[in-house]
Every structure is written in C-alpha cells, then in structure tokens.
Amino acid sequence: MLKVVCEDITKLKVDAIVNAANKSLLGGGGVDGAIHKAAGALLLQACKQLNGCQTGQAKITHGYNLPAKYIIHTVGPIYRFHDQAEDEQLLRYCYRNSLDLAKKYNLKTIAFSSISTGVYGYPKKEAAQIAVSTCKKWLADNGNLLEITFCVFDKENLNIYRQLLEK
Numbered sequence: 471m472l473k474v475v476c477e478d479i480t481k482l483k484v485d486a487i488v489n490a491a492n493k494s495l496l497g498g499g500g501v502d503g504a505i506h507k508a509a510g511a512l513l514l515q516a517c518k519q520l521n522g523c524q525t526g527q528a529k530i531t532h533g534y535n536l537p538a539k540y541i542i543h544t545v546g547p548i549y550r551f552h553d554q555a556e557d558e559q560l561l562r563y564c565y566r567n568s569l570d571l572a573k574k575y576n577l578k579t580i581a582f583s584s585i586s587t588g589v590y591g592y593p594k595k596e597a598a599q600i601a602v603s604t605c606k607k608w609l610a611d612n613g614n615l616l617e618i619t620f621c622v623f624d625k626e627n628l629n630i631y632r633q634l635l636e637k
C-alpha cells in the first residue's frame with residue numbers, strides 16, 4: 471500500500487522513517503537536522519560507527535527517542551551533479567535500497583521523506599515520479615510486503631503525490 475501524508479516525519483509511529491542524509495551521516499540541516507534533534511544524541515553516536523554512506527546507498531540505526539523504531543539513512547543525489555540519467559538512477563537506488571533494508575529487518579511500515587528535494591535541489595515533480603514508480607515496482611516484486619508512506623512537508627508536494635497516487 472502507498473499513501474501520502476503532510477507531516478513532520480519525526481512524529482510518525484512507523485517501523486522505520488527514511489532520512490535524507492548526507493554522505494557523512496553526521497547530521498545536517500533540513501529533515502536530517504530535525505531527525506537528529508528529535509532522536510537525541512545517541513543517534514549521532516550510532517551514526518559515527520557507520521563510516522558514512524555513498525550516494526544511493528542506505529544504512530540503518532535505531533530510532534532512539536523517536537516514535538519510529540528505526541531510522542534508515544539514505545543519501546540522495548545532488549541534482550545536476552551527475553548527468554540526468556545518473557541522477558535518476560541514484561534516486562531510484564535510494565528508494566530501492568531503503569526498501570530492501572526494511573525487508574531484511576522484517577519491517578512492515580516505512581515512511582519516506584522526500585529525498586533530494588530540499589537543499590539537494592531535485593525538482594519535486596520529477597523526484598515524486600521516481601519515488602512512486604520505484605516503490606510501486608518494488609511492492610509488485612515483493613508481494614506488497616510493506617506499507618509505504620510518503621511524508622511530505624509542503625502543500626505543493628502533497629498535491630504532486632496525491633495526483634500520482636490517484637493514477
């Protein structure tokens with residue numbers, strides 16, 4: 471199942487939330503900063519043990535003070551840092567690798583932040599098309615194993631996802 475909510479992702483009570491992290495995994499601004507603030511200092515300690523993360527890859531930690539049990543940290547592409555096909559593929563990898571990790575941990579519910587659409591500059595509509603199509607395909611390939619929520623933070627993105635999910 472796929473759905474969209476417009477909320478602060480740190481408030482969601484799901485098995486895992488997906489953080490739009492940077493390669494260092496040591497925190498930053500945007501949703502990453504909000505997650506570190508809400509999860510508490512133990513998250514930074516855990517992230518320090520992970521040795522960073524490459525673009526398109528995903529790593530997992532506990533959720534600490536969050537209502538979510540786990541945090542999956544994925545690093546989205548910086549828009550136009552690579553050529554378009556590569557940007558697109560890296561963003562797909564973020565979603566696919568996060569879902570594979572959730573499956574490996576036997577999770578049932580996962581909420582994605584809108585990866586790369588803040589400071590990393592990915593156009594919201596293009597990013598949403600990639601997010602929805604990648605998750606749909608993954609669910610079809612994996613027997614609808616997970617309940618997937620897209621957690622957006624503004625009206626524009628909410629409308630984009632609503633339109634895509636109606637199809």
Ligand code: ADP
Pocket residue numbers: 477478479480490491499500501502504546583584585586587588589590591592621622623624
């Ligand atoms: P990136 O560096 O991958 O672009 P950002 O954190 O700058 O990551 O932005 C990713 C998306 O997260 C943006 O669409 C932004 O509106 C959204 N966002 C920011 N704070 C929150 C939050 N607390 N909960 C959910 N989404 C958020």
